Amino acid sequence: MLLSKPKSYPTPIRAVGADYSQTRCVGGDGGTMIDTGALNRVIEYGENFVRAQAGVRVGTLVRALAERGQELPLTPEMGHISLGACAVTTLPQASYRAGFAQMSSCISELKLITPQGKQMVVHERDRDLMRVLRSSYGLLGVVHEVVLRVRPLTAVKIDYHVLSLKEFAARCASMVDAPGALRLHISPFEDRITVERRTLDELGSTSRSGIWQIKSSVMRNVLPAFGSTVGSVLAAPGLRAVMLSRVQRALRATLDRATRGVVMYSHEWMRDLPAEAWKARHTYTLWAFPQADFPRVLSEYFAFCRAYYKQHRYRCNVVTGASRLHQDRGSLFSASYSGHMFTLEPSSTGDKGWEEFLIDFNEFASELGGTPTFNQTRALQPEHVAKAFGERLKLFRALRQRTDPLNRLRNSYFAYLLG
Numbered sequence: 313m314l315l316s317k318p319k320s321y322p323t324p325i326r327a328v329g330a331d332y333s334q335t336r337c338v339g340g341d342g343g344t345m346i347d348t349g350a351l352n353r354v355i356e357y358g359e360n361f362v363r364a365q366a367g368v369r370v371g372t373l374v375r376a377l378a379e380r381g382q383e384l385p386l387t388p389e390m391g392h393i394s395l396g397a398c399a400v401t402t403l404p405q406a407s408y409r410a411g412f413a414q415m416s417s418c419i420s421e422l423k424l425i426t427p428q429g430k431q432m433v434v435h436e437r438d439r440d441l442m443r444v445l446r447s448s449y450g451l452l453g454v455v456h457e458v459v460l461r462v463r464p465l466t467a468v469k470i471d472y473h474v475l476s477l478k479e480f481a482a483r484c485a486s487m488v489d490a491p492g493a494l495r496l497h498i499s500p501f502e503d504r505i506t507v508e509r510r511t512l513d514e515l516g517s518t519s520r521s522g523i524w525q526i527k528s529s530v531m532r533n534v535l536p537a538f539g540s541t542v543g544s545v546l547a548a549p550g551l552r553a554v555m556l557s558r559v560q561r562a563l564r565a566t567l568d569r570a571t572r573g574v575v576m577y578s579h580e581w582m583r584d585l586p587a588e589a590w591k592a593r594h595t596y597t598l599w600a601f602p603q604a605d606f607p608r609v610l611s612e613y614f615a616f617c618r619a620y621y622k623q624h625r626y627r628c629n630v631v632t633g634a635s636r637l638h639q640d641r642g643s644l645f646s647a648s649y650s651g652h653m654f655t656l657e658p659s660s661t662g663d664k665g666w667e668e669f670l671i672d673f674n675e676f677a678s679e680l681g682g683t684p685t686f687n688q689t690r691a692l693q694p695e696h697v698a699k700a701f702g703e704r705l706k707l708f709r710a711l712r713q714r715t716d717p718l719n720r721l722r723n724s725y726f727a728y729l730l731g
């Protein structure tokens with residue numbers, strides 16, 4: 313109804329979840345914003361699925377599932393993401409196996425309203441359609457309900473190893489062959505890569521008691537130490553510089569303990585950021601690179617950071633993150649569509665010099681054959697998008713034009729990047 317009344321509801325019509333994206337992909341442009349926050353009901357819990365409305369936050373859902381002894385195949389660290397955004401954006405996560413490297417691959421059914429105002433239900437068996445919708449960013453319709461796969465809650469063993477760049481390059485091939493999800497915490501100026509391996513303890517053989525008081529120790533000490541929860545730490549204004557150096561100090565102080573190994577459930581690593589996105593002072597950008605090239609990419613990244621600092625006296629003040637992604641063709645703009653990948657995520661508090669750094673970093677990443685995302689890669693340009701997505705971009709553009717010829721759902725951000 314809303315879609316078919318352009319006079320009352322001006323173009324573009326844009327759905328918004330938690331508004332936590334790193335880019336202007338929501339981009340209301342003074343048109344009509346549909347806040348999905350009121351769609352906050354979990355409708356049905358099944359043995360291997362859960363049905364919920366699009367405005368439910370993933371953190372709320374993950375905690376409710378944990379109470380039932382269930383979890384999603386992937387659990388992000390940030391709890392604010394809406395299920396609508398999980399369904400239609402690129403949210404790569406450190407993955408355990410092929411086919412499950414983005415949140416959207418957990419979606420097995422979605423219900424949406426098309427640009428013509430029609431109801432549509434899409435199931436996983438409609439593979440091609442599902443693949444396109446899982447990368448549609450609200451350009452092909454507004455999602456109001458989703459079904460996600462669930463599995464039994466499984467303990468995760470977490471181990472840390474601290475390596476130099478040289479050691480990482482020597483061990484990378486064997487590390488990626490071993491089971492488990494990999495998350496890296498990278499400090500180019502210290503020549504240090506902390507490798508975090510998360511292994512599913514499917515036999516339930518590890519007792520949690522006596523290892524650590526998981527919630528208090530890991531969440532409050534270890535993860536912040538790696539810069540992972542720096543967003544919430546930095547929420548208090550004026551504390552930035554102090555907090556950053558504390559993060560660096562805590563990193564060193566907790567490493568010895570961390571290497572002993574930790575066991576936790578995935579919902580325990582979720583963190584809550586401020587409800588208003590602008591209050592989270594943690595900002596980052598994300599590109600993905602082929603796994604086989606990653607040691608070389610990392611070596612070039614270290615050199616890039618050092619050269620950039622020498623020339624501009626700017627360096628990122630938060631640890632760079634990275635995740636290994638198995639190949640996942642579940643969505644058209646999947647960051648690991650063409651093979652196994654690693655992300656690279658320079659992070660900062662958004663201090664002076666960050667915006668300029670992003671421009672040069674994007675050139676660096678694109679030149680090395682990187683794949684960006686539309687919601688987590690900042691300062692993106694059309695030529696980066698065309699180079700990374702090629703034919704997939706042309707296909708999406710043609711589909712979008714055909715399904716929304718009046719551009720009811722297209723904002724200026726996507727008009728610029730996709731045409």
Ligand SMILES: Cc1cc2nc3c(=O)[nH]c(=O)nc-3n(C[C@H](O)[C@H](O)[C@H](O)COP(=O)(O)OP(=O)(O)OC[C@H]3O[C@@H](n4cnc5c(N)ncnc54)[C@H](O)[C@@H]3O)c2cc1C
Pocket residue numbers: 326327328329330331332333334337338348366388389390392393394395396397398400401403404449450451453454455456543585589592594595687688
């Ligand atoms: C400090 C910080 C930390 C972060 N940490 C993580 C992390 O640990 N892991 C991770 O994966 N991501 C993380 N992110 C990234 C963020 O989660 C993603 O960018 C995600 O898209 C945000 O979800 P959202 O609900 O805020 O989406 P929004 O920003 O509200 O929307 C994203 C896009 O989806 C579209 N959309 C939203 N809902 C619908 C709907 N119902 N129907 C159709 N289209 C819709 C919007 O139009 C827009 O194009 C972080 C971001 C910040 C700022």
